[in-house]
Amino acid sequence: MSTDRYPFREIEAKWQRIWQETKQFRVSEDPSRPKFYCLEMFPYPSGRIHMGHVRVYAIGDLLARYKWMRGYNVLHPMGWDAFGLPAENAAIEHGVHPVIWTYENIDYMRSQLQKMGISYDWDREVATCDPSYYKWEQLIFIKMLERGLAYRKRSTVNWCPSCQTVLANEQVEDGRCWRCGSEVTPKDIDAWFFKITSYAEELLEWCDRLPGWPERVLTMQRNWIGKSEGAEFDLPVEGRPDLPIRVFTTRPDTVFGMTYAVLAPEHPLVDRVVRDPAEREAVARFRAEVSRQSEIERTAADRPKRGLRLAARVVNPFNNAPVPLFLADYVLMGYGTGAIMAVPGEDERDWEFAEQHGLPIIETVKRPDGFTGKAYTGDGVKINSGFLDGLPIAEAKRRATDWLVSHGVGVGKVNYRLRDWGISRQRYWGAPIPVLYCEKDGMVPEAEKNLPVALPRDVQLSGKGGSPLANLASFVNATCPKCGGRAKRETDTMDTFVESSWYFLRYCSPRYDTGMFEENAAAYWMPVDQYIGGIEHAVLHLLYARFYTKVLRDLGLTKIDEPFMALLSQGMVIKDGAKMSKSKGNVVSDDFVREKYGADTGRLFELFAAPPEKDLEWNDQGIEGASRFLNRVWRFVIGHLSELGGGEAPPPSAPPDRLRAATVPTAATVSRAASVPTTEPGRAFRRTIHETIHRVTDDIEREFHFNTAIAAIMELVNALQAFEAASGEGTAAAADRAALMREAVETTLHLLGPFCPHVTEELWEQLGHRESLFKQRWPVADPAALQKTEVTVVVQVDGKVRGRLLVDVDAADDRVRQLALGDDRVRPWVEHRRVEKVVVVPNRLVNIVTRA
Ligand SMILES: [Zn+2]
Numbered sequence: 111m112s113t114d115r116y117p118f119r120e121i122e123a124k125w126q127r128i129w130q131e132t133k134q135f136r137v138s139e140d141p142s143r144p145k146f147y148c149l150e151m152f153p154y155p156s157g158r159i160h161m162g163h164v165r166v167y168a169i170g171d172l173l174a175r176y177k178w179m180r181g182y183n184v185l186h187p188m189g190w191d192a193f194g195l196p197a198e199n200a201a202i203e204h205g206v207h208p209v210i211w212t213y214e215n216i217d218y219m220r221s222q223l224q225k226m227g228i229s230y231d232w233d234r235e236v237a238t239c240d241p242s243y244y245k246w247e248q249l250i251f252i253k254m255l256e257r258g259l260a261y262r263k264r265s266t267v268n269w270c271p272s273c274q275t276v277l278a279n280e281q282v283e284d285g286r287c288w289r290c291g292s293e294v295t296p297k298d299i300d301a302w303f304f305k306i307t308s309y310a311e312e313l314l315e316w317c318d319r320l321p322g323w324p325e326r327v328l329t330m331q332r333n334w335i336g337k338s339e340g341a342e343f344d345l346p347v348e349g350r351p352d353l354p355i356r357v358f359t360t361r362p363d364t365v366f367g368m369t370y371a372v373l374a375p376e377h378p379l380v381d382r383v384v385r386d387p388a389e390r391e392a393v394a395r396f397r398a399e400v401s402r403q404s405e406i407e408r409t410a411a412d413r414p415k416r417g418l419r420l421a422a423r424v425v426n427p428f429n430n431a432p433v434p435l436f437l438a439d440y441v442l443m444g445y446g447t448g449a450i451m452a453v454p455g456e457d458e459r460d461w462e463f464a465e466q467h468g469l470p471i472i473e474t475v476k477r478p479d480g481f482t483g484k485a486y487t488g489d490g491v492k493i494n495s496g497f498l499d500g501l502p503i504a505e506a507k508r509r510a511t512d513w514l515v516s517h518g519v520g521v522g523k524v525n526y527r528l529r530d531w532g533i534s535r536q537r538y539w540g541a542p543i544p545v546l547y548c549e550k551d552g553m554v555p556e557a558e559k560n561l562p563v564a565l566p567r568d569v570q571l572s573g574k575g576g577s578p579l580a581n582l583a584s585f586v587n588a589t590c591p592k593c594g595g596r597a598k599r600e601t602d603t604m605d606t607f608v609e610s611s612w613y614f615l616r617y618c619s620p621r622y623d624t625g626m627f628e629e630n631a632a633a634y635w636m637p638v639d640q641y642i643g644g645i646e647h648a649v650l651h652l653l654y655a656r657f658y659t660k661v662l663r664d665l666g667l668t669k670i671d672e673p674f675m676a677l678l679s680q681g682m683v684i685k686d687g688a689k690m691s692k693s694k695g696n697v698v699s700d701d702f703v704r705e706k707y708g709a710d711t712g713r714l715f716e717l718f719a720a721p722p723e724k725d726l727e728w729n730d731q732g733i734e735g736a737s738r739f740l741n742r743v744w745r746f747v748i749g750h751l752s753e754l755g756g757g758e759a760p761p762p763s764a765p766p767d768r769l770r771a772a773t774v775p776t777a778a779t780v781s782r783a784a785s786v787p788t789t790e791p792g793r794a795f796r797r798t799i800h801e802t803i804h805r806v807t808d809d810i811e812r813e814f815h816f817n818t819a820i821a822a823i824m825e826l827v828n829a830l831q832a833f834e835a836a837s838g839e840g841t842a843a844a845a846d847r848a849a850l851m852r853e854a855v856e857t858t859l860h861l862l863g864p865f866c867p868h869v870t871e872e873l874w875e876q877l878g879h880r881e882s883l884f885k886q887r888w889p890v891a892d893p894a895a896l897q898k899t900e901v902t903v904v905v906q907v908d909g910k911v912r913g914r915l916l917v918d919v920d921a922a923d924d925r926v927r928q929l930a931l932g933d934d935r936v937r938p939w940v941e942h943r944r945v946e947k948v949v950v951v952p953n954r955l956v957n958i959v960t961r962a
């Protein structure tokens with residue numbers, strides 16, 4: 111061990127052992143105390159925790175320990191999001207079974223978290239790949255199936271050719287797989303969906319009722335849900351009134367600007383509209399071209415829009431004018447009705463298409479003076495619009511919709527961009543979807559008594575595509591729970607985001623075996639009071655978990671509407687200009703930092719280097735600085751132990767046994783030193799101590815300003831060292847000095863404890879305390895100490911600042927006036943002049959007016 115560092119290895123091992131042996135952070139429901147549920151997003155057990163991961167756990171532990179000290183009953187659990195592709199890919203690569211790979215990683219990562227000293231209640235640990243866990247989501251799947259909230263449908267889905275599986279829309283980023291970055295291709299497949307669209311409106315509404323969430327996450331969710339209000343109506347095909355084409359528009363006021371209409375190439379009506387064999391061939395060629403593009407490419411703003419003009423025309427019901435009909439790639443079957451009226455005057459994509467295909471453009475809103483753009487989407491007055499002329503847009507929308515309704519050709523309509531959640535995966539390492547296909551009964555859900563449908567172990571993983579379960583006869587061939595005849599099992603597994611949609615509920619009663627969770631336990635702990643996790647989950651996990659919670663509520667399992675009351679999205683840890691990650695090769699290992707500096711130092715650095723929501727740049731000087739600070743605190747306390755009264759027994763009024771029994775003692779340990787110091791430096795120093803309490807509490811509590819909280823603690827330590835140096839030991843004020851230093855040291859340990867729990871717990875014990883620092887009350891600033899006894903008063907002569915006075919607070923006006931006129935810096939400006947007037951503003955200002 112290097113000699114210039116405090117013995118962090120012994121200290122950290124010692125306290126981790128004590129916390130574990132005494133089960134200090136084990137909790138149970140206690141209705142007599144306020145609860146606080148603190149939760150970090152649980153990790154995927156991918157192998158090793160590195161410093162890029164540590165940040166979220168350091169933040170969670172800080173908040174959990176802080177809340178303990180504030181007297182809360184704190185639930186702070188940890189578990190494993192244990193299903194997923196990497197385990198399967200590792201198995202294919204190295205021949206290790208995913209079960210082995212996953213549990214080995216869990217064991218290693220658990221030991222890492224324990225060596226970081228995070229205050230988890232380890233008795234609540236869960237792993238989602240355990241059948242006793244996924245059994246319950248299979249049961250919920252069956253209940254969702256009964257209510258039409260889960261369904262199977264053949265549809266065009268996002269296919270990742272590298273992962274060999276379907277992806278939900280939320281899992282496609284810029285046309286690429288969220289996990290591996292491969293380009294996603296469309297594929298027609300029978301797939302399972304959760305009907306999240308049934309909850310679109312409620313998910314959207316609640317975005318306005320989650321004040322503890324970052325606004326940018328709520329904005330991403332609102333945009334993803336994408337509510338638009340408008341109208342739906344029929345465009346009859348010219349000469350064929352039996353063939354109305356239903357269109358949706360958010361701008362019914364622009365109908366008089368319709369110069370063409372578009373069908374999505376996949377639209378089922380295309381085959382009825384197109385009857386000529388040559389045209390059918392052209393349509394087939396066009397469809398083939400479009401099918402090679404992803405939805406993202408088709409709707410991208412910056413690329414040419416492809417179209418095929420059909421022979422048929424449609425009729426605008428407002429003015430009976432026929433307009434051309436196209437197939438175009440930029441219209442998607444999955445949005446609205448899969449067909450649009452095109453109004454290039456007021457829609458940018460329609461404007462571009464019209465330009466590219468030489469179609470007329472009619473303006474239906476008066477442009478502001480000087481407008482030189484293309485399509486105009488701003489506000490204005492209607493023109494070229496028949497009975498809508500002269501109206502503002504909002505009013506014109508209402509009138510146009512009324513016209514559609516009264517003529518029986520349309521209705522007002524709300525649309526959402528949100529699509530149903532595709533949950534089937536054609537891979538092995540996930541929870542089996544609990545349904546069977548019977549020769550006689552068709553699709554049948556597994557009987558509840560047969561759950562869980564356990565994932566078999568003896569499977570061949572080739573990575574060649576298709577679900578590996580499909581090749582396993584012992585799994586596939588089963589008995590129909592309805593008729594007892596032969597049936598085949600579904601071989602798709604569930605998206606692993608289903609497991610992470612309810613793990614926070616499982617933590618409330620993790621060993622409960624007669625249901626998903628115990629009702630009273632969940633009622634006590636839920637919702638999560640503070641959730642912490644990365645912004646990358648803004649429309650993935652965070653949306654799914656909200657939806658799933660509402661489903662559980664509607665199934666009568668819980669009363670809560672929302673799972674997470676407050677959310678903190680921490681920034682990334684950056685090194686060498688990129689996010690710290692194994693694939694980028696810029697990882698600083700947690701083991702390395704712990705071995706060289708200690709866990710407390712690694713945590714302090716990450717909490718100090720940036721505000722939690724901002725990205726954090728790793729740097730070696732920063733971690734050295736954090737290490738130096740902790741060593742300074744250590745040396746000061748150990749070096750002054752005898753003066754600070756270290757090693758003495760606890761006061762007789764607080765016997766150790768009673769203290770141990772009480773979770774949160776009310777004895778305020780710092781009050782022992784709280785007598786009023788007799789000297790001005792003593793008073794000023796005590797004020798610093800209590801101002802620091804106030805600042806640190808405020809920084810943690812209000813805005814998560816952990817970095818400025820640490821800066822304040824560092825300033826307090828500086829002030830402590832300065833006070834110690836300035837007030838010699840053995841002087842007249844020695845009693846004051848020792849009491850004040852003890853108050854400062856104990857306050858420092860309280861405030862620093864949640865950031866660096868090991869070193870502070872050890873020093874707390876060295877000071878003679880027999881009960882854990884984390885069972886102490888968080889200090890409260892003493893208002894008397896905060897009170898200033900002296901203030902600086904500015905002296906102005908004829909409007910110019912000429913001096914400053916240090917005077918007692920609320921000193922008499924006459925006294926202040928006398929001091930001002932007699933001050934050395936002020937006197938030259940009044941000496942040879944006549945003082946006309948002196949105005950004293952108490953505690954702030956003396957204003958002197960003179961005349962020659
Ligand atoms: Zn992929």
Ligand SMILES: [Zn+2]
Nearest residue numbers: 548551590593
């Ligand atoms: Zn059957």
